[in-house]
Every structure is written in structure tokens, then in C-alpha cells.
Amino acid sequence: MIRARTERRRIFSNAMFALCAACAGVIVALLLAVSGYLVWIGAGSINAAFFTQIPTGDLNDPGGMRHAIEGTIILLGLASVVGIPLGVSAGVYLSEYQHEWLFAGPLRFIADVLTGVPSIVVGILGYELVVVPVAKMTSNSVSFSGYAGAAALAFIMIPIVARTTEEMLRLVPKSYREGSLALGASKAQTVLRVVLPTAFGSISTGVVLALARVAGETAPLLFTALGSRLLTRNPSEPFPSLTLQIYTYATGPYPEQKKLAWAGILVLLAMLFLVNIAIRLVATRHASTRLGKA
Amino acid sequence: MTATMTQLRPDIALRAPAPAARGASAVTYPIIDAIKRGETPEPRVHASVIDETPILHVRDFQLWYGPSKALHGISMPIAKDKVTALIGPSGCGKSTLLRSVNRLNDLIEGVHIAGAIELNGESVYAKGVDVIGLRRRLGMVFQKPNPFPMSIFENVVYSLRISGERNKSVLSAACEKALRQAALWDEVKDRLKSSAMGLSGGQQQRLCIARAIVSEPEVLLLDEPCSALDPIATLRIEELIHEISERYTVLIVTHNMQQAARVSDYTAFMYLGRLVEYGRTADLFQIPQLRETEDYVTGRFG
Numbered sequence A: 001m002i003r004a005r006t007e008r009r010r011i012f013s014n015a016m017f018a019l020c021a022a023c024a025g026v027i028v029a030l031l032l033a034v035s036g037y038l039v040w041i042g043a044g045s046i047n048a049a050f051f052t053q054i055p056t057g058d059l060n061d062p063g064g065m066r067h068a069i070e071g072t073i074i075l076l077g078l079a080s081v082v083g084i085p086l087g088v089s090a091g092v093y094l095s096e097y098q099h100e101w102l103f104a105g106p107l108r109f110i111a112d113v114l115t116g117v118p119s120i121v122v123g124i125l126g127y128e129l130v131v132v133p134v135a136k137m138t139s140n141s142v143s144f145s146g147y148a149g150a151a152a153l154a155f156i157m158i159p160i161v162a163r164t165t166e167e168m169l170r171l172v173p174k175s176y177r178e179g180s181l182a183l184g185a186s187k188a189q190t191v192l193r194v195v196l197p198t199a200f201g202s203i204s205t206g207v208v209l210a211l212a213r214v215a216g217e218t219a220p221l222l223f224t225a226l227g228s229r230l231l232t233r234n235p236s237e238p239f240p241s242l243t244l245q246i247y248t249y250a251t252g253p254y255p256e257q258k259k260l261a262w263a264g265i266l267v268l269l270a271m272l273f274l275v276n277i278a279i280r281l282v283a284t285r286h287a288s289t290r291l292g293k294a
Numbered sequence B: 001m002t003a004t005m006t007q008l009r010p011d012i013a014l015r016a017p018a019p020a021a022r023g024a025s026a027v028t029y030p031i032i033d034a035i036k037r038g039e040t041p042e043p044r045v046h047a048s049v050i051d052e053t054p055i056l057h058v059r060d061f062q063l064w065y066g067p068s069k070a071l072h073g074i075s076m077p078i079a080k081d082k083v084t085a086l087i088g089p090s091g092c093g094k095s096t097l098l099r100s101v102n103r104l105n106d107l108i109e110g111v112h113i114a115g116a117i118e119l120n121g122e123s124v125y126a127k128g129v130d131v132i133g134l135r136r137r138l139g140m141v142f143q144k145p146n147p148f149p150m151s152i153f154e155n156v157v158y159s160l161r162i163s164g165e166r167n168k169s170v171l172s173a174a175c176e177k178a179l180r181q182a183a184l185w186d187e188v189k190d191r192l193k194s195s196a197m198g199l200s201g202g203q204q205q206r207l208c209i210a211r212a213i214v215s216e217p218e219v220l221l222l223d224e225p226c227s228a229l230d231p232i233a234t235l236r237i238e239e240l241i242h243e244i245s246e247r248y249t250v251l252i253v254t255h256n257m258q259q260a261a262r263v264s265d266y267t268a269f270m271y272l273g274r275l276v277e278y279g280r281t282a283d284l285f286q287i288p289q290l291r292e293t294e295d296y297v298t299g300r301f302g
């Protein structure tokens, strides 16, 4: 009786393991197939010119994507400068100051709703709230700009960063906070010296995920940064980005430009991959000096 | 273990529990019964306690967690430069009382209080009291060692850093002094820069003690500081408490009767948020005035 039951359990357990392994296998295979395909068709167009040249206008020799790569980096930088501090502070407020002044409940709800807003809506908001008013103020007909694009990206980042920060701060043991307060630290000192540094690794991972998310956005930039074929570092002008350039080339009719689009996708993914690895290294180094054994 | 016990307090030897046969069914505990009915009987406070110079004075202190009352009019002076132990069954309010002294209960929502606690004659709960300044005058060590995830050095000097001390040599000197007092210096002097999380549980707890005494607090509050430690580590901490009690007033919560007997000068027995009996440790353990106390410290009830 008992033996039969153990046997049934063993078979069931093995079957479940096989099922999970199969599902994982399918996902990994899909991922490998997609990346392989990307490399297969994109890698051919990646050469020195891709990184050093800007669009030539010549349909048979369309140049490179230097302007778009730089544009994306600048846009992400600008969005981070605004989005990370605001997002992290909002997360700190949600987690640490939730009983003070303004209750955190409504704020958290707003953050959750904002996280779910489709990015095209953010683009249109950016157009109506930044591009059009700026055009009116400067009496230009249009005022698409890198700043407007960065604002739209920051707008997407803030709620994501805020919510991850909040979650990560909640994981910091209460005993750290009590220990610090019992030693006569103020709440601000406790947050800055103990709570935030403890969660630094996981918060930075969350920030990179948010960056990765907005780095791949096209819709919010369509109505704000607009895109450009020029190498510009002036964010008050229409501004290039990898995603916008990929969108333009991929939806166009010219085969050479389509090839560049594929290469652009590959480069974008490689960039995210590198940033991800870099932050992981920093975070584990940080964790091992702070938390590590001996 | 026994050797050290007598070394620490040669005057106290615990009596073994009397045979259970001693009229087990006939025993009644009028004071415990009164407390269970919700009354607050007058506590038995020995004259020896009153004779001491108090550094802390708890006066008719009451505390509620929301609607439920956890402390019912506790009144007790705490003797300066002595070790006072709080004992009593789980949930009787020992931690609550300890955390009321440095106002750590302020952090819990729904807590309100009545009565007073005085530190050197100044009311801790008076309007306009600088709570942060108050906490800097009191050191606290918790049940579970809670070193911060930073270096050993930074842990020890934390309270100096937050009060604005920047001078490297001042910090180093204070760090060494506190670690020596906490009997940890020899074990960690070569690895001050490495993470405190790599220390053993007992070392972590001694680090927490060093961290608590680095700013030379007036009173050291210890909430079951040994309950997460093995017997050897416990012994070291007890010796340490004994040593630092020459310089500091210590208020310690413990579940371990032997520990209370070993380390403390005075012992207060609490039950369901009331003070029951309070006197010199030797008296409380050997000639308690109440049957309740006698049976609790010998492990026959509680």
C-alpha cells in the first residue's frame, strides 16, 4: 500500500520535473532562435561605417547609425538624470514615510496606474504638454526636441523605478531601522546611511530594468523627439534615437535600409545586455564588500 | 559554566526546584489570580531598591497598543551603575517597558501612554523632548544581533558619525576603546574594514554592544541579548555585561533565571503588564517575599 503510494508520488514528481524542464527548454530554444536570427541577418551590416557614419541619403549606400546610437545614449542619460532621482525618492517616500503628511496609498495607486499606461499615450501627452506649448512660447510651428523625448521617457521610468525602489526597501529588515534609530539617528540618516545602501544592489538592478524598458520605446518618441538624420548633440532640436531610426528604416521600402534596421536592433540589444552585465557586476561587488563573508 | 557562575556572583546559588509532591494541588497564587482578573495589585518593592540612587524612574507608567493595554501602572526606580534584570513569562511586557525608555515604541502605530519615565530627573515623555538626543544617551541591544551591512569599523562608529564626528583619529580611538570594552578587539583588530556580516552570531552581538557603548550612554538597554546565542557565546556576553556594569547602568530583559542571577544586582518580576516583586537579585532568588516569585524563579510555574 505504502510502497504503491510512494511509487505513484515518484512517478508524478518525475513527470512534473520533465514538464517543467520541457517548458524551460522551449523558452530557451525560442530565445536562442530569435537571437540567432537577429545575428544572422543583422551582423552582416555591422561594420565600422555603422558606428561612424550618419545617413547619407544614398539608397544603395545608406551610411551608418552613429547619430542614432549617440541620440539614444543622450536621451537615456537625460531621462535618467530626471527619472532616477525622482523615482527613487518617490519609492523612499512610499516605503519609509508612508504614515506622514500625505498618505502613500493614493500615490502608490497612481504609480501603479502610470506603470500600465500605454507608451503611445505618454507620447501624445508629451506632444500636447511639452511640444505644442513650447512651440507656442517660441512661436515656432513645431518644437519637437530631445528634451521632450527625454521627458516622455522619464515619465515612463519614474513609476517603475518608484515601485521597484519601494519593494526593495521593504525587504530591508526592520531590525536595521530600529537599530539605527535606537542609536539616535534621525529618520533621514537611517534612510540615507543604512536603508538605501543596503538595498543599493537591488535598486540598481530595478533601475537598469526600467532603463532597458524605455530604451526600447518608440511610440513616446514619435511625437516628441521625432527623430533626425543629423548628428546632433543639441537636445532642443528634433533628436535621433535608435528605435526611431529602426522604425523609419524597417517600415520603408529600401532593402539596404532594412538591413541597417536589423543591425540597429542587434546593437540596441547588445547595449542593453552590456549595461545589464555591468550593473550586475557593480551590484555584486557592492554586495560582497558590504554583505560578504569575512 | 558553574565555575563562572559562582565567580560572577558568589553570593547567589540557585535553589533546585523542590519536589513537585509539595502539595502541588494546594498551591494558590492570590496575586497572579488578581492580575488575571484584571486587577493591579500593589507590587512588592523591597526597601533595598528604594535606598539606591535611581538613574531612571518609571512612574505609574501605562502603555496601550491600540485598544489593548500592555503595561498597567508600572512604578520602579532603576539603580544607577547597577545591573537590573526584568524577568517574567513571555508577553508580560518586558520588551515593551524597555522600548518605552528610549521611546522606540513611538514608531509603532496606535501606541499611547500615560504616566512618566524620568532619566536623571527629566521626563522622557515631556512635550518638546528631543527624542533623538534622548536615544543618543541610551544604548540598546536587541534580541537578534543586527549589525548593519557595512564594515566592522563603520558599525562601531555609527553613532559618532551620525552626530557629525569626522575626525579619523577620534573615530579610530573610539572604535578601539569600544571594541576592547566589548571584548572583541583582539578578534577583529586585523579586519576592521571587512564586513560585519561575516562575524559569528556571538561576535555580532558583541559588536552591537560595542556600537551601543561607543558614545558612552547613560543607560544600556539589553533585550534578551543572548537568546540567539550558544552557551559559550552567552557566557562571554554575560562576563562582558558584568565588566561593563562597572561603568554603565544596565537594564536587561532575560528569560533565563540563571542569567538573571548571574549578571544582575536587582531583579524585577513582571506578570501580564504588572510589576509583581522587585528587589535585590539575591533576595528575590533566595528569600522572595511572594510565593509567586519563588515558584516562578524556581521554574515551578510560568
Ligand SMILES: Nc1ncnc2c1ncn2[C@@H]1O[C@H](COP(=O)(O)OP(=O)(O)OP(=O)(O)O)[C@@H](O)[C@H]1O
Residues within 6 Å of the ligand: B065, B070, B088, B089, B090, B091, B092, B093, B094, B095, B096, B097, B108, B255
Ligand atoms: N507591536 C505590537 N502591537 C500590538 N501588541 C503588541 C505589540 N508588541 C507587543 N504587543 C503585546 O504587548 C504585550 C507585551 O509584549 P512584549 O513584547 O513587551 O512582551 P515580552 O515580555 O517582551 O515577551 P517576550 O518574553 O516573549 O519577549 C504582549 O501581549 C504582546 O502581544
Ligand SMILES: [Mg+2]
Residues within 6 Å of the ligand: B094, B095, B096, B223, B253
Ligand atoms: Mg520581549
